[in-house]
Amino acid sequence: MVLEIISVCLKRNKRVIFNNFNLKLNKSQIMILIGENGAGKTSLLDLVAGVLEPEKGTIKINNISSKNLNSNKRDMYTYLSNKDALKENLTIEENLMMWSKISSNKFIETESNNVLDYFGLRNLRKNLVGNLSQGQRKKVTLSKLLLSKAKLWLLDEPFNSLDSKSVKKTIKLIYTHSKNGGSILLTNHIDLNFRNSKKITLVNSHSKLKKNKPTFHKWGDF
Amino acid sequence: MIFKFANPLKFQKLTDSIQPFVSYLALILLILGLFFGFFMSPPDYLQGETVRIMYVHVPCAWFSLMIYSVIALCAVFAIVFKHTLAYIISRACAPIGACFTIATLLTGSIWGKPTWGTWWVWDARLTSELILLFIYIGLMIIHNSYDDKSKSDRYASILALIGVVNLPIIKWSVDWWNTLHQPASISKFSSPSIDSSMMVPLFIMTFSIFCFFISILLIRIKGEIIQRKIDVLRLNQLK
Amino acid sequence: MKNFLDFVNSGEHFSYVLSSYFIVFLILFLIFITSSIKTKKLEKEFASLSKNEAKK
């Protein structure tokens, strides 16, 4: 059991996002979260990554609760958030070098060259990230996945602002990763058909909330 | 203690019953204090009549510090237990504390005029009182600078935490700086070793201003609770 | 009683003491009045809000 979310409750600025939410992800399985924006897709990935603490419930990664995971978190999963964490004033090469140094503490020159080839960024590697287009920046963030050794991938909308050729490449990348034992949890607002993948739709909390008259009986609901 | 204020309704009833009683008590004690202050206590042999300012200046100074410790206590309580009542109290206390510090500064400078001849003297206590005023202003700015109330509460309690740790350092360093800057200005003003006839009005005035502070605090807390109820109703209308 | 009479005709000190008392009570009165006005205004607003909330 790679990832297990047990009855998680989360409230974000007075809106209930998750109420006793459960999720199981086992080895080499691809899971897609579909839902309109604001339904809590990014909050779920933040929860798994430990950036957000749930009010109730626990999250287990490789059967270790996420509370007592700390620095070995980075070997267990790689999380690409929707904001690409690239520094504008550095070149592509330096960004990737820093990423591999931070996440896996070692950097091999040759390995980064063939990583750049995968998305055809080899000749762009000396350019500053600042003057790249949005699609190219997305490719740079996605090529971080090739550098990371973690089994579990958490991808937040990996396909937006990508052209069709690189969408196919990313899908091939995800299939190869799931083939050799990795598991992927990705969010997507457009419906892409994946072979042997499990789809979960997150319903927006507005529709769920029934129109009840607010009673101020507890201090919590102020 | 926490469970007594378990829910807002019980807390509301409790405060509504206490509030008028406390403000009347404050008025009675005030009249008593003034009577004792002006009729019973003799003028000071060194400073003459201006020592009567002490009956107002010293309680205000005590309260400006006491209120900050109340805010700090609520901040710690709020960060640990995340109880909205603690946020409400610390939000209600800040303006009152600022008013007390302003009152202390004004009366201090008025008291300084006859003794030192100038309106403002960089005396240790007056300077640290001025810095305390800046801390209060910072707190009030943080309280009202966010549109989302819960976010501004949390940031204000964090700022209160910084203030609590730094306040003793500031006070001590200003005292040290003052002795360096100006040889210790020995004056009755520094630590009034006063006899009993002056002590009585001082305590009566302190207690009356305390009751006054409690009644203002209860009014502001009630206003704060209603303000949050309105926000919740507005939020629901939005949906 | 003698203290009060000395105090009244103590010339310069009398004005200092009186002005400081006046300032302190003015500030306390101001904050008392502003917070009670604010609370009353909020109460009215809340009453009207919950009235049309109930009507809906």
Added chain:
Amino acid sequence: MSEFKNLFQRELLINLKNFLVLFTFSSFFIISIMIFVFAFGSDFSAIDGLYKPIIWVILIFSITLVSEHFIYNDFFDGSLKELEFLGYSNELIIFCKSFVMWLLIIFTTFFLVPIFSIFFNISLKETLFLFFYIVFATPSLTLISVVSALFSIQLGRNKIIQFILVFPFYIPIVIFTTSSNNIQTTTNSHNSNFLILIGIFFITLPLCLFISRLIMRELNR
């Protein structure tokens, strides 16, 4: 220890390549001293006595101005959050950032202060002592300004609020640096004031790291 090394290299690489950081700090420093010179008008003898306080006031303002460059870019392009979910503790992140900021400040003041002390013909000994106190006072100044930058991220990067929040907490440091300077030059005996500075640093270090952990938890919420 390797974690600290990685983060330190990352911060150093980012901030050295980012020309804006060094430029803002040194240009603000130079310009404000120039203004002081012309503000003094003709009698130059007055400035010799006031040289040290001017340096301290300008140093504090430029530190508070520069602290924004170390925090905002990382927060707005998501790499602050990335460092967090990579398992680095908040304290370590903030400690590396303020350590690099401190190094940059020391590096620039090392060049700027002697230049200006030549302009105002201050003796070499005084400049050395001034720089000596700058090295001891700036760590706590940087820590406090980093915390104030964290505070003002959510306030729409409002500089005024950042100054008002931070102003009371600069005062003890300023008091002890200027007074130890004066005692140093008059009695030039080894005085204990700069030991108090180290004491204040050891109070502000854990406090600022703890406070920044609280704020970073707020930023993600």
